[in-house]
Amino acid sequence: MLGAIGLDEGQESAYRALVALGAAEVPDLAHRLTLPVPQTERALRHLERHGLAARSSARPGRWVAAPPGVALGALLTRQRHELEQAELAAVLLAEKYRAEAAEPAVHDLVEVVTGASAVAHRFRQLRLGATEEVCALVTGGPRAVTGSDDQAEERAAVRGVAYRVVLEREVLTQPGGIREAGAALARGELIRVTDRVPTKLVIADRSLAMLPLTPRGAEPAALVVHASGLLEALRGLFEASWREALPLILGSTGCAEEGAGGPDAVDLEILTLLLAGMTDASVAKHLELGLRTVQRRVKGLMELAGVTTRLQLGWQAYRRGWVAR
Known part of the structure; x- marks a missing residue:
């Protein structure tokens, strides 16, 4: 189960045993794990290097486990960061490849992505790869293309990526809709609301777009559109929806009259x-x-x-x- 953070079966068993025992000497731990003492010592040294175990200062010869919530949390955070950096590098390399192609073929201008996991993964890549602006149309139906990812959007805000979003009014009435919209506004995103949005859509840096390809009930699929006349049409659709929508306002700036007969x-x-x-x-x-x-x-x-x-x-x-x- 902990192989994703670099532990083999023996190392994971050693850590689990230390967590259960609190502290243990090497021979006792080797006996409990039914492993040779040298192999147990190697497992403990590996756990020590990863901050998962340490030699007891109070009782020499005994080993203790680091608190799982702290030690494993730090390793998982590092793994996530490395994976996101790899995803971003892959997106940038793909874009560079396309940009340097002298005459891209027609089939390179669009991609068809099928399956819920693949669609969600490609959508996340698109947002992580944005460097200037992300524009999105969000409907009240199932979010096969667009959705909320606070961590990704917070990192985008730190990188200076601007967000413009048009919400279908139904989104605000869904559970958590107001809370998510408020959090987005707090991050500096610009949000507008309209009665109806024509389709889900996300556009990154005016050079890459993604929209659903299948109706409700079918296997999720999406179309990824690169720079082309079709992308220009999708950009025009977003801008038209943006002009017709009204700015979303949540929260107040305070009231000078509050406490003196003003609104509370x-x-x-x-x-x-x-x-x-x-x-x-x-x-x-x-x-x-x-x-x-x-x-x-x-x-x-x-x-x-x-x-x-x-x-x-x-x-x-x-x-x-x-x-x-």
């Missing part, structure tokens, strides 16, 4: 969710409030702003700085 934190949360296009019932469910409580608070906000319609309330909320622009 719950009022502001209700207001920002309504501005995101959610219904009173959806807001009530998300905030775990009663529907009448939400409607009563909205009425109070309208009275506070001196307006008679919700459209006017939205305008006043922007003008008074109750929500971020």
Whole structure:
């Protein structure tokens, strides 16, 4: 089970035994493992080099196991980082190969990827390989192409990769939808919302796109499109959707009137969710409030702003700085 982090069967057995015993001398451990003493010593020295075991300072001759949560966690983190770096290198090499090809063949302009695992892997490669901007259309259906990967997106933000995302409004009503959108906004991503998105789509650096190829219920498959007239058409589709969508606003910038008759934190949360296009019932469910409580608070906000319609309330909320622009 621990072979993925470089341990063979004997080394893993030695570590598991140390974890169970707490501490042990080499002969006792060799007897428990039914291994020769020299082989047991080699296994312990290997564990020591990887930070998984150490000689006891309190009782010479005995070995103790490092805490699994710390020792194994560090090894797994290093393995993940090395794998991601290898994936990124493979993507960059592939792009360099295509860029240096004098006249790429037509079949090199598109790739067909089949299988859920292969689609997810290719999608992750595409995002890891982006250096400037990632644009995405996200629908409310199953996410065969686009999806959330906080770690990958945080690393992209650190590298200075910009994100522009158009969400179908249904996404916000799904479990965790508001939370994921809020986390994305906190990372500096630009998000807009519309009633309907034509298709799932992701475009990296304006040079590579990916979109689903099969309908719901069929085996997941996706089309990867390289620089071509088709890619230009997909870029145009994204830009058209972006222009028609409305900016998503979650959270407030604070309120100068708060504490002096202004909206409180719950009022502001209700207001920002309504501005995101959610219904009173959806807001009530998300905030775990009663529907009448939400409607009563909205009425109070309208009275506070001196307006008679919700459209006017939205305008006043922007003008008074109750929500971020």
